[in-house]
Amino acid sequence: MGGWAEGDPVGDRVFLDLPAFRPERGGVLPSVRVAYETWGTLAPDASNAVLVEHALTGDSHVAGPAGPGHPTPGWWDGLVGPGAPLDTDRFFVVCANVLGGCQGTTGPSSLTPDGGRWGSRFPEITVGDQVRVEAALADALGISRWACVVGGSMGGMRALEWAVAVPDRVARLLFLASGAVATADQIGTQTTQQAAIRADPRWAGGDYDPADPPVAGLGVARRIAHLTYRSALELDARFGTRVQDDGRFAVASYLDHHADKLAGRFEAGSYVLLTEAMNSWDVGRDRGGIEAALARVTARSVVAGVDGDRLYPITQQQQVADGLGVPLQVISSPFGHDGFLIETRAVGALLRDLLA
Template sequence: MLQKRVEAVTTAAWHTGLFAGHRQFARVLDDFTTELGAVIGPIDVAYETWGTLNADRSNAILVLHALTGDSHAVGEVEDGHATPGWWNGLIGPGLAIDTNRYFVVCPNVLGGCQGTTGPSSVAPDGEVYGSRFPTITIRDQVAVEYALAQFLGIERFAGIVGGSMGGMRVLEWLVGYPEACERAVVLAVGAAATAEQIALTSLQIRMIESDPNFCGGDYYRYGVVPSHGLRLARELAHLSYRSPDELDTRFGRRRQSDSVTDLGVGSSFAVESYLSHHGQKLVQRFDANSYIRLSEAMNHHDVGRDRGGVLQALRRVKARVTVIGISSDRLFPVGQQQALAEALPTCDGLHIVDSNIGHDGFLVEVKAIGEIVRAVL
């Protein structure tokens, strides 16, 4: 019944665009076996679309979000979303990803908490998955995205674009489904997670799991949230997303209070308040178990796993690929994008965007990135 309802909505969107920008849902698989052998399902996917799919369904662009993103790439705080679009200014009529020309699809990822099946979803037995939701990989996420594409009747994307965890999925699309894409843009990522990236992510996971309210991942049944652990994890992550120069320029050693009596050793620095603010914002909109499962998937990222290594795997790629790095990125340094560009036999170019923002530059430097994407598409 659900599948028939979603098919009706999607067909209307192809022809009229009336549902563009609104979250839609599709049951894409009745059951799914993960790369590590666990079976879950059914799998529902939340996604948003902009523009109109043409008659031969050849003008689709797939946009893939990062760790705590969702399907709401464009728009305001509406339609059940607590935050505005995370790539506003890049997608829309006349913009770099021009919705007058392209039908843009952005799905929420498997394991997420914004409508797609994840740890906070209800399992077939009527109980929330919680700790029972298995470890998943980037390949699992892409397999579900491929099922969504099949559901929408899209055999080949005109382009696939994504950064950070979204960039990991772009690479898996290119290697795992080499015929399914004409062009791709990969931002701020490498071909495999590094030891430092794994270490940073693992510390965040341990912060969440050490919260007394985590309850082994089954906090839902007790009506509590591991908010302290999730907030700390986000603060550590956010620190890695920004550059030292940007933090020094914005905050330096400035204290929260300018009062002389408040300038003692115990008064907080402005940068501390900044990190705490971002940590608390995430607690209000994101599920801790999803944060863990998606972080684990990023740690497992390696396009060369069981494919003869990175170089051998990347030889499968047939799409034209553009690689973009952010000059001040310390989480995914530009050397990783340089190595990726050199290893990709179909790489059309490496672009380094000059920015002092850090890793988050792939979200913030919309104008510079838009110029590159526009030229590619």
């Protein structure tokens, strides 16, 4: 299907410094740094730009190997590159680390002007705030209208917010494995994850020592989250009741592994802040409700979900598809929510159709 290959041109992570930013719920960030990567070449009229929005623990590194500033290989590696669905011979692909994140964009682990870390002083942020920062990035890059905005899960929220907040700036939209508003189930599992982090004494109210972070709490949060990202059937088929030589249930060992990996690459402060932004997500707030908000969208849209997704059930994408007046595309996958990351062939086919 194409995709990034050794030797292909890839953008290094670059930074844009923005002036003071006022989040909608109060407070002020005296400056905001945005870390982003690009692939391909921007057309002289800037008409070929595609914005890719990463999910909760993702970053700007959509494609390419792991490296400095990219703790993991590209999370949609096969989808970006010459001849790939996001064909870098045609498109200029942009992905920025989200406001509040921890892979180069300003977040709770960033330094304040007084030289300390933001920690608990970091203001509450919303998905709308995150998109306003991305709009400033688009302005700086000279992109007045995206050829396409693409996102899954938390990235789907930002993609939809773009298409609703500034419809004239989004020509096409791929909304994947996400919802128009947080559900009680999502808020419940995410606040439980936050509670696990807060219960770690190292959390210190959010002002933890960066040399001794609350990895135990973050690890428990990831275990809970990871269970919601996969399906019960898949886990049972893979691990069943198997006990490893080290005495651990195989599934517990698998979750330990994912907990350790996340704790090694992610900040607990960003985890709490970003899950709270997801908890407050409601595209219809202050817009007369979800239906009225979706009616603002002018982008040619594809809405897709994963059939076994227990976290963002397909009914949530059906609501968005109905509101946008498009058919719902269902990706069949045993993996559940993580299907949006794993089923790149199916996602690629949707992208090719949308961008044809």
